[in-house]
Amino acid sequence: MTGKWDPQRRAVLKAGAGLAGLAAVGSVLPFRAARAAALTVGFIYVGPKDDYGYNQAHAEGAAALKGMDGVTIVEEESVPETVDVQKTMESMINFDGASLLFPTSFGYFDPHILTLVKKYESVRFEHCGGLWSADKHPANVGSYFGYIGMGQYLNGVVAGHMSKSKKIGFVAAKPIPQVLLNVNSFLLGARSVDPEITCQVIFTGEWSMAVKEAEATNALADQGIDVVTCHVDGPKVVMETAAGRGAYLCGYHADQSPLAPDKYLTGAEWNWAKVYTDMIATVQAGGTIDNFVRGGLADGFIKMSPLGPAVSDAARTRFEAARAEIMKGGFAVIKGPLKDNQGNVVATEGQAFVETDVALESMNYLVEGVIGATS
Amino acid sequence: MSLDTTLPGSGTAPISRPVLESLARRAESVLLPFGALAVGLGAFGLFLALVGSSPLAFYGLVYKAGFGTAFSWENTLSRTAPLLLAALCVALPARLGLVVIGGEGAIVLGGVAAGAFAMFATGLPGGLAIAGMALLAAAVGAVWIGAVGAMRYYRGVNETIASLLMAYIAIALMNHLVEGPFRDPASLNKPSTAPLEEAYRIGSLPGIDVHWGLAVGIIACLVCWVVMERTTWGFAARIVGGNVRAAQVQGLPVGRLLIGFTALGGGFAGLAGMIEVAAVHGSANASLAAGYGFTGILISFLARHNALAIIPVAVLLAGFEASSGLVQRRLDLPDATILVLQGFVFVAILLSETLQGRFRLFRPEEWSRP
Numbered sequence: 001m002t003g004k005w006d007p008q009r010r011a012v013l014k015a016g017a018g019l020a021g022l023a024a025v026g027s028v029l030p031f032r033a034a035r036a037a038a039l040t041v042g043f044i045y046v047g048p049k050d051d052y053g054y055n056q057a058h059a060e061g062a063a064a065l066k067g068m069d070g071v072t073i074v075e076e077e078s079v080p081e082t083v084d085v086q087k088t089m090e091s092m093i094n095f096d097g098a099s100l101l102f103p104t105s106f107g108y109f110d111p112h113i114l115t116l117v118k119k120y121e122s123v124r125f126e127h128c129g130g131l132w133s134a135d136k137h138p139a140n141v142g143s144y145f146g147y148i149g150m151g152q153y154l155n156g157v158v159a160g161h162m163s164k165s166k167k168i169g170f171v172a173a174k175p176i177p178q179v180l181l182n183v184n185s186f187l188l189g190a191r192s193v194d195p196e197i198t199c200q201v202i203f204t205g206e207w208s209m210a211v212k213e214a215e216a217t218n219a220l221a222d223q224g225i226d227v228v229t230c231h232v233d234g235p236k237v238v239m240e241t242a243a244g245r246g247a248y249l250c251g252y253h254a255d256q257s258p259l260a261p262d263k264y265l266t267g268a269e270w271n272w273a274k275v276y277t278d279m280i281a282t283v284q285a286g287g288t289i290d291n292f293v294r295g296g297l298a299d300g301f302i303k304m305s306p307l308g309p310a311v312s313d314a315a316r317t318r319f320e321a322a323r324a325e326i327m328k329g330g331f332a333v334i335k336g337p338l339k340d341n342q343g344n345v346v347a348t349e350g351q352a353f354v355e356t357d358v359a360l361e362s363m364n365y366l367v368e369g370v371i372g373a374t375s
Numbered sequence: 376m377s378l379d380t381t382l383p384g385s386g387t388a389p390i391s392r393p394v395l396e397s398l399a400r401r402a403e404s405v406l407l408p409f410g411a412l413a414v415g416l417g418a419f420g421l422f423l424a425l426v427g428s429s430p431l432a433f434y435g436l437v438y439k440a441g442f443g444t445a446f447s448w449e450n451t452l453s454r455t456a457p458l459l460l461a462a463l464c465v466a467l468p469a470r471l472g473l474v475v476i477g478g479e480g481a482i483v484l485g486g487v488a489a490g491a492f493a494m495f496a497t498g499l500p501g502g503l504a505i506a507g508m509a510l511l512a513a514a515v516g517a518v519w520i521g522a523v524g525a526m527r528y529y530r531g532v533n534e535t536i537a538s539l540l541m542a543y544i545a546i547a548l549m550n551h552l553v554e555g556p557f558r559d560p561a562s563l564n565k566p567s568t569a570p571l572e573e574a575y576r577i578g579s580l581p582g583i584d585v586h587w588g589l590a591v592g593i594i595a596c597l598v599c600w601v602v603m604e605r606t607t608w609g610f611a612a613r614i615v616g617g618n619v620r621a622a623q624v625q626g627l628p629v630g631r632l633l634i635g636f637t638a639l640g641g642g643f644a645g646l647a648g649m650i651e652v653a654a655v656h657g658s659a660n661a662s663l664a665a666g667y668g669f670t671g672i673l674i675s676f677l678a679r680h681n682a683l684a685i686i687p688v689a690v691l692l693a694g695f696e697a698s699s700g701l702v703q704r705r706l707d708l709p710d711a712t713i714l715v716l717q718g719f720v721f722v723a724i725l726l727s728e729t730l731q732g733r734f735r736l737f738r739p740e741e742w743s744r745p
């Protein structure tokens with residue numbers, strides 16, 4: 001890559017060369033130093049980076065790196081999970097000299113990242129989603145993810161207090177394990193407050209489909225549901241529609257409180273800023289990022305939006321207590337006795353699945369109390 | 376073009392008069408769209424300047440990222456591959472006077488068909504498997520878009536609306552199939568069909584990192600051009616496009632032509648879906664709905680539904696799209712910039728259609744008139 005014309009690197013090299021006129025001995029040293037300092041990191045998002053959701057959460061993480069010494073950030077938004085993303089990654093490598101890439105969408109991994117890891121062995125690929133496994137994938141790709149289900153559980157705790165109709169709602173994209181865990185966690189959080197509460201889930205079938213999200217939210221409101229959360233890429237439509245219908249909101253992915261400050265209770269947010277800063281610091285210190293990185297609330301991978309003005313004192317107390325419990329570690333949302341909404345036992349008395357349990361990653365059920373179907 | 380230097384009536388023209396006249400007639404269909412392209416690019420440059428960005432820097436980057444380096448060409452040509460077949464799905468019916476804009480539906484269903492074929496017909500030799508996937512995908516696409524032609528012919532259903540709505544149905548059907556009957560149970564968080572066996576994959580062209588879909592697309596465009604311009608079927612199809620009544624009076628099989636050519640277009644779109652699965656994705660999933668079918672509409676219209684012209688136009692638009700990333704990164708412009716540019720070019724070329732026949736330069740029969 002050193003042969004590529006790169007104004008920034010050249011500037012750094014020039015400066016380095018000027019300073020090191022004396023360094024006939026260490027002619028390699030300033031060059032190496034310049035290389036290490038000029039770390040170019042590429043971020044790729046599947047949607048707009050101001051979507052109040054998944055992509056914004058990553059973009060905020062990337063923004064946190066901009067102040068770091070010797071780090072250049074390049075970003076590209078709305079890159080589909082096709083040959084497009086492969087070429088975007090290659091373009092960042094070829095034109096910008098990026099040596100660390102964060103293609104953030106789940107669908108970028110297989111086959112797109114996996115195609116490129118073989119071609120660019122000196123580049124490090126970091127994928128959000130947790131698909132890396134040592135026996136299948138090379139060492140220059142890694143994955144990272146957070147246990148955000150706990151955040152939805154805490155959302156549920158607040159929702160359980162604030163709901164008057166005892167009916168809460170969830171607008172979800174697709175009935176896949178990650179989403180199902182969020183739906184179940186939200187309901188179980190609410191039921192930890194009041195076991196009578198039910199949660200209606202509506203699947204839109206798409207990660208980003210504003211019209212269906214609005215329809216689903218309205219359908220929830222029509223049923224008298226008074227607290228709404230969601231798991232779609234950009235929660236903006238759900239939040240604004242639900243607020244317009246007078247429902248309280250629990251956020252997801254990023255902080256949506258600016259959309260409806262009075263109605264926003266709290267939200268389960270990614271804290272990529274911490275994750276990314278740590279990773280870059282590791283690289284700059286000459287280390288290697290672990291190939292498999294995971295963390296939850298206690299590790300700072302996840303955070304909760306500040307509680308909104310509408311949250312009652314009782315809810316606040318309960319929320320703080322539940323959060324403290326989770327921060328201790330080993331907390332299980334899915335624990336027996338528990339049935340799914342078809343009547344099948346999913347956890348027997350005494351059985352508990354803590355947040356790190358891999359069994360949760362193939363979840364295919366909705367727990368009792370959730371109204372809706374996985375297919 | 377040396378038209379200006381050999382003005383009509385000069386008598387001593389170096390080229391004989393009939394050749395010149397035929398050149399002038401043909402020049403219109405080349406010079407007008409290129410002129411419109413230049414106007415579109417210029418107008419967008421002006422727009423950029425108004426919002427405070429340098430048009431020169433912008434076009435410099437577009438050139439660099441789209442066509443400036445070997446990698447840029449790989450980037451552009453990789454994006455061109457699916458667009459060629461997608462554009463044919465618009466261009467072929469258009470020559471019969473049908474505006475079919477739902478090629479996306481045939482693409483996703485073709486992809487699902489290919490994925491399903493690979494899932495259930497395992498252990499075949501590579502060539503046979505690829506042929507099977509291609510045929511099945513093309514057949515599914517042909518039925519899907521052919522149905523649009525049939526509804527148009529037998530029931531008078533508007534083909535534009537029908538094909539668009541059917542594209543939404545196709546995407547829903549694809550989601551249902553890859554999340555239901557055809558789902559690989561191992562694809563947890565991204566429902567997909569089972570990964571294709573290695574022998575079932577389509578590789579790259581020799582010497583360049585672009586998959587075989589590009590060659591297939593170019594060959595398809597050439598074949599379609601020959602069929603449309605140099606065969607009696609194509610001639611008959613163009614008559615139907617010109618005037619259905621006249622075609623009927625002449626005894627042309629209007630129904631068969633309508634359904635046949637819409638099905639052929641759909642077949643190409645289905646094939647595009649299969650190539651996406653076999654060359655890019657390695658399984659069928661929701662990423663198939665990437666909008667190639669819709670970009671194909673733009674390309675076909677810009678190429679004035681001429682199968683040969685589709686090739687350069689597709690390369691040009693793919694080059695624009697290839698440059699989108701660098702433009703975002705270097706000039707800090709939003710990702711929609713290239714879309715706006717495409718819009719400017721599209722409008723300019725559509726407007727240029729109204730200028731057809733307005734320039735005497737292109738109308739030799741009027742040259743002698745004062």
